[in-house]
Amino acid sequence: MLGSVPADEVIVVADLEAGIGTLTRLEEARVDVTVIVAEPTPRSIDVAARAAAVAAERRQGRVIVVANKVTGDDDRQRVARALGGTEVVAVPLDAAVEEADRDGVSPLDRSPGAPAVAALEGLADLIAGHPGRGRPDVG
Amino acid sequence: MSGSGRVRVAFVGKGGAGKSTIAGTFARLLGRAGRSVLAIDSDPLPGLPYSLGVAVDDRPIPDDAVTEGPPGGPRWVLAPHLDPEALIRRHGRVCPDGVRYLQFGNLRGHVAALQKAQHAWSQTVSELDRHRWDVVGDLPGGTRQPMFGWAKYAEVVCVVVEPTAKSLHTARRLLTLSKSRWAPQTVAVVASKVRGPDDAELIGSRLGAEVLAAVPHSDPVLAGDRRGAAPLDADPEGDFAKAVGVLVERVLSLYPAAAKERS
Numbered sequence: 001m002l003g004s005v006p007a008d009e010v011i012v013v014a015d016l017e018a019g020i021g022t023l024t025r026l027e028e029a030r031v032d033v034t035v036i037v038a039e040p041t042p043r044s045i046d047v048a049a050r051a052a053a054v055a056a057e058r059r060q061g062r063v064i065v066v067a068n069k070v071t072g073d074d075d076r077q078r079v080a081r082a083l084g085g086t087e088v089v090a091v092p093l094d095a096a097v098e099e100a101d102r103d104g105v106s107p108l109d110r111s112p113g114a115p116a117v118a119a120l121e122g123l124a125d126l127i128a129g130h131p132g133r134g135r136p137d138v139g
Numbered sequence: 140m141s142g143s144g145r146v147r148v149a150f151v152g153k154g155g156a157g158k159s160t161i162a163g164t165f166a167r168l169l170g171r172a173g174r175s176v177l178a179i180d181s182d183p184l185p186g187l188p189y190s191l192g193v194a195v196d197d198r199p200i201p202d203d204a205v206t207e208g209p210p211g212g213p214r215w216v217l218a219p220h221l222d223p224e225a226l227i228r229r230h231g232r233v234c235p236d237g238v239r240y241l242q243f244g245n246l247r248g249h250v251a252a253l254q255k256a257q258h259a260w261s262q263t264v265s266e267l268d269r270h271r272w273d274v275v276g277d278l279p280g281g282t283r284q285p286m287f288g289w290a291k292y293a294e295v296v297c298v299v300v301e302p303t304a305k306s307l308h309t310a311r312r313l314l315t316l317s318k319s320r321w322a323p324q325t326v327a328v329v330a331s332k333v334r335g336p337d338d339a340e341l342i343g344s345r346l347g348a349e350v351l352a353a354v355p356h357s358d359p360v361l362a363g364d365r366r367g368a369a370p371l372d373a374d375p376e377g378d379f380a381k382a383v384g385v386l387v388e389r390v391l392s393l394y395p396a397a398a399k400e401r402s
Contacts, residue, residue, distance in 0.1 A: 040365055041365050
């Protein structure tokens with residue numbers, strides 16, 4: 001399906017299933033950027049490390065790890081250490097996101113100024129090649 | 140329910156809803172009560188070891204556990220020197236509270252590498268001595284495996300639901316399991332990460348189903364999760380453990396023979 005999209009005209013953002021199954025089945029070199037989302041727990045970090053290895057092996061573009069729901073720099077460091085050498089963007093644990101999730105609305109609509117939303121704006125800028133407009137905490 | 144007095148429960152739900160956390164604790168509490176418990180995980184990236192309190196082990200069930208199956212039958216079957224009990228003795232890991240844990244492996248590359256191990260696992264689960272083992276299963280998040288019959292070993296399927304729109308959406312789909320060809324005898328709703336009675340009521344009313352038990356959001360369990368500690372080790376007497384204890388009691392009450400055994 002990805003191959004049928006005119007890559008010069010459309011930006012495709014695909015949300016894959018949890019785990020690495022879809023990533024292992026994705027044709028090689030089909031995406032420009034693979035964003036791996038990890039919580040700062042051993043379980044989540046383990047899956048992220050496996051996903052990063054598969055993405056690199058299958059040449060799925062630039063790999064960026066989002067350290068999600070972090071509560072401080074310790075959390076971000078824990079993810080960064082385990083994913084050695086990979087770009088890491090920290091997104092803070094944010095009650096505004098939880099509230100939006102409960103109500104089934106986008107955090108961007110509910111709380112556009114929330115810290116987590118700001119971090120994700122930074123991620124989008126980082127990927128789209130406009131560093132500096134947002135302020136991603138990149139390690 | 141079967142008259143064996145042994146329970147067969149599977150936990151399903153959206154990713155992140157709390158399935159593995161609840162399933163591992165559920166298995167350990169059964170084990171703590173002196174029952175023989177087999178915890179099984181059909182996720183190729185299993186989360187159950189963390190909530191059982193054992194280290195992650197990537198080794199799959201070895202290929203020599205199976206041999207080619209008969210024409211027209213499954214592609215691989217357990218090797219002649221193995222039966223389900225022997226396979227569990229060899230490859231089932233011993234966890235706290237005496238629980239045995241059986242997974243088919245831990246994915247590093249393509250899932251095809253685990254094919255033989257998956258056959259060994261499936262045959263073991265389906266031919267298990269149902270008078271000996273309580274079975275507690277954890278499935279990957281989402282609807283795919285449950286809808287393809289991966290929980291068919293279970294008599295009770297617990298749909299774990301957070302009070303979020305996404306989790307409720309997945310749960311609605313999963314509740315249709317009761318009308319599927321794999322329908323278990325009971326499909327129950329377990330409210331997860333609730334912050335008060337309102338949350339459990341909301342889940343029940345949105346799903347139009349009774350909530351079998353409500354398991355609270357727990358900061359100590361969350362903190363344990365961050366350092367890799369199982370819920371029962373992070374907060375042995377906390378509200379989370381108590382709530383899962385209530386769930387154990389309610390599931391056992393669905394089994395008259397198990398209830399008689401306890402009295």
